[in-house]
Amino acid sequence: MDQLLTQANHIIRKNRPLDKTPVIITFRRDRFLQLTLQTSGCRYSEAGSCCMCNYGKGTTPNVQDIKTAMDQICSSRDFIESDQVLLGASGSFLDDYEVSEEIQFYMMQRLSQSDKKEIFLETHYKSINQAKLTKIHKLFPDQIVHIEMGLETVTKELQEKVLNKEILLEELKKTIAQIHHAGLFVSLNILLGIPFLSLNEQISDTIKSIEWSVDNGADYIVIFPINIQPFTLFEWWYLQGYISIISPWMLVELLLHLTDKELKRVCLSWYGNRYITYSEQQKTIVPYSCPVCQPELLSFFNNFSANYNIKYRKQKLQQIYKFPFSCKCRENLHNTLRKKNAPKTSLKSARDDIESWINKYGINRSNL
Ligand SMILES: [Zn+2]
Numbered sequence: 001m002d003q004l005l006t007q008a009n010h011i012i013r014k015n016r017p018l019d020k021t022p023v024i025i026t027f028r029r030d031r032f033l034q035l036t037l038q039t040s041g042c043r044y045s046e047a048g049s050c051c052m053c054n055y056g057k058g059t060t061p062n063v064q065d066i067k068t069a070m071d072q073i074c075s076s077r078d079f080i081e082s083d084q085v086l087l088g089a090s091g092s093f094l095d096d097y098e099v100s101e102e103i104q105f106y107m108m109q110r111l112s113q114s115d116k117k118e119i120f121l122e123t124h125y126k127s128i129n130q131a132k133l134t135k136i137h138k139l140f141p142d143q144i145v146h147i148e149m150g151l152e153t154v155t156k157e158l159q160e161k162v163l164n165k166e167i168l169l170e171e172l173k174k175t176i177a178q179i180h181h182a183g184l185f186v187s188l189n190i191l192l193g194i195p196f197l198s199l200n201e202q203i204s205d206t207i208k209s210i211e212w213s214v215d216n217g218a219d220y221i222v223i224f225p226i227n228i229q230p231f232t233l234f235e236w237w238y239l240q241g242y243i244s245i246i247s248p249w250m251l252v253e254l255l256l257h258l259t260d261k262e263l264k265r266v267c268l269s270w271y272g273n274r275y276i277t278y279s280e281q282q283k284t285i286v287p288y289s290c291p292v293c294q295p296e297l298l299s300f301f302n303n304f305s306a307n308y309n310i311k312y313r314k315q316k317l318q319q320i321y322k323f324p325f326s327c328k329c330r331e332n333l334h335n336t337l338r339k340k341n342a343p344k345t346s347l348k349s350a351r352d353d354i355e356s357w358i359n360k361y362g363i364n365r366s367n368l
Pocket of ligand 1: 289
């Protein structure tokens, strides 16, 4: 891992308040329901990895509290009306270090006893092994189970120098094969809008990662446009002017560039419909355009993500692309893309700035 980014992540996370939210946080979009288990935190966050990520840090979950929470959730309207359920955690749901095997098993069992058609388990690829996959397959004989893992980008330099998250592609390939061999499906998460690239490069990088995913057998691909999360280095860079808010039109532009094979496998997430809030001053800064086009874009992303029919998707995409908005957001993005402008800010200056910040505060690096 990159030493400088690791140090910065440690310092920034030091002041992060503990989550006081319910033991299981629910998020619903149409017939999709996400259950995020609050844990004592992700092992990669603890190690100083992942400059863009903050899914929180709470306390170690208590089995009885989880049982009570699951009873409430399973009888809720959101649960009854959903047919896809995702189990996630502050980090990785299948990481025994973060979520005990007993709790993993209990929560999965509750879903296996339900009528839900598709189950998603969100976890780091390193938390997966053969024994676990066999157990999961046995638990869900009649349901479709997806293992959802973060790939972010296939570009090694960006993994190392911007995200500080190591994903070894050869290892991930083996994990994908293992998951398929166990009769389960693979979903990969990919970023759009990695900073210090031009807008054209941001789109090309996402396409490159989507191509790799399709070539290597991903059944689904979830696109995450960059959100600026509180208590992250990305937030610090944003406040220093190194990172800008991404336009949701970038997502439309990306979708227009995809082949049919890719388009029918992608889903969108965190496109301006979700927030992590610590206070009014410190919450997620989401992709945003303007009050005129933003509501229509959100509605398009919702509809697109809820329906995988390729004909429907293409039709909706053309509709939003040609919609006569009175604002200039779409044109402004097109103009920038046409000019192929160089990135607005340099990674070198952003890194130099963190270094001086660390030095200015006289932080003893050996204590980090
Ligand atoms: Zn607009």
